[in-house]
Amino acid sequence: MLKDLFTKKKKYAQVPSEHVKRDVPDGVMTKCSNCKKITLTKEFVKHLRVCTTCGYHHPMSAPDRIQSIIDEGTFVEYDKDMISTNPLSFPQYEEKAEKDRLQTELNEAIVTGEGLLHGNKIVIAVMDSRFRMGSMGSVVGEKIANAIEKAGQLQVPFLIFTASGGARMQEGMFSLMQMAKTSAALKKFSDQGGLIISVMTHPTTGGVSASFASLGDYNLAEPGALIGFAGRRVIEQTVREDLPSDFQTAEFLLKHGQLDAVIKRSDMKERLQLIVELHCGGVLQ
Incomplete structure (x- = not known):
C-alpha cells in the first residue's frame, strides 16, 4: 500500500492552454x-x-469597383499620373498624400477611364475613400471634368460612383472651386444630350453630395449609404430637434424623392446595363 502511494502517477494528455492558439x-x-x-x-x-x-x-476600392462593372479587359484609364500639389503650403499635406499613394497604389482619390458595360462603351469615374477619405481636391475635380468632356467627345454615357467626405480642407478654395467646375461640365454634357448616371456609396457627403453626385439623370445609391451635406449633429443643433434614426441614409432619401433607386451591389451591373441599353441608341443625338 505504501508502495502505491509513492508510485509515479500516469501522465495524461493535457488540454492546451487558451494562450496556446494556432496562428x-x-x-x-x-x-x-x-x-x-x-x-x-x-x-x-x-x-x-x-x-x-x-x-x-x-467600402470597395476603385479598382475592385471597376472590375465589378466593366467588361474584363476593356478598361482604359485616363489621367493616371495626375498628382496634387500643395497650393496653400498646408503643413504635412504632401507627406500624407504620398503615404496614401503608397498604401492604395493610386495617385489620387478617383480613377477615371473608359470601358465596355456589357458591350456598350461608357466613361466611368470611381472615387476611392481610402485616399484622403475620398476628399475632393483640384485633381479630383480636374479628372472628373476631363472624363465628362471625353464622354461628350465619344458620345457615350457618363457613370460616376461617389464615396467622399467632401471638399479637401488642405486645398481650401481651390477645392471648393471643383464643385462649380464639375457641375458646369455636367450641364454642358447634359445640354448635348449626354446620359449621366450617379451612384452614391457610403459615404457621400459635403461638397461632393452638393455638386456632381446629385446631378445625374439617374441618381442611385447602395443600401445603407450615408448621403448628406452637413453632419447629423450639426443639423440637430441648428434646428434643435431630434432627427429620425434613418436620417441621411439612402433609404431615407429614396422615401423622400431624392433618389431614383437603392440597388444592391450584386444587382448593380445588371441594372446599370439596363439603363445604358435603354438610352444608348439616343445618346447625344
Missing part, C-alpha cells in the same frame, strides 16, 4: 464591421465585400 495568417478572415460576423476573406471578396449575414455593404 492564423493575416488577411485570411474578415470581420463584418456591422454584425461582427467573421467569414473567410475569399468568400467576402467573392460576394463583392457585402456581408452574407447582415447584408452590410463595406
Whole structure:
C-alpha cells in the first residue's frame, strides 16, 4: 500500500492552454464591421465585400469597383499620373498624400477611364475613400471634368460612383472651386444630350453630395449609404430637434424623392446595363 502511494502517477494528455492558439495568417478572415460576423476573406471578396449575414455593404476600392462593372479587359484609364500639389503650403499635406499613394497604389482619390458595360462603351469615374477619405481636391475635380468632356467627345454615357467626405480642407478654395467646375461640365454634357448616371456609396457627403453626385439623370445609391451635406449633429443643433434614426441614409432619401433607386451591389451591373441599353441608341443625338 505504501508502495502505491509513492508510485509515479500516469501522465495524461493535457488540454492546451487558451494562450496556446494556432496562428492564423493575416488577411485570411474578415470581420463584418456591422454584425461582427467573421467569414473567410475569399468568400467576402467573392460576394463583392457585402456581408452574407447582415447584408452590410463595406467600402470597395476603385479598382475592385471597376472590375465589378466593366467588361474584363476593356478598361482604359485616363489621367493616371495626375498628382496634387500643395497650393496653400498646408503643413504635412504632401507627406500624407504620398503615404496614401503608397498604401492604395493610386495617385489620387478617383480613377477615371473608359470601358465596355456589357458591350456598350461608357466613361466611368470611381472615387476611392481610402485616399484622403475620398476628399475632393483640384485633381479630383480636374479628372472628373476631363472624363465628362471625353464622354461628350465619344458620345457615350457618363457613370460616376461617389464615396467622399467632401471638399479637401488642405486645398481650401481651390477645392471648393471643383464643385462649380464639375457641375458646369455636367450641364454642358447634359445640354448635348449626354446620359449621366450617379451612384452614391457610403459615404457621400459635403461638397461632393452638393455638386456632381446629385446631378445625374439617374441618381442611385447602395443600401445603407450615408448621403448628406452637413453632419447629423450639426443639423440637430441648428434646428434643435431630434432627427429620425434613418436620417441621411439612402433609404431615407429614396422615401423622400431624392433618389431614383437603392440597388444592391450584386444587382448593380445588371441594372446599370439596363439603363445604358435603354438610352444608348439616343445618346447625344
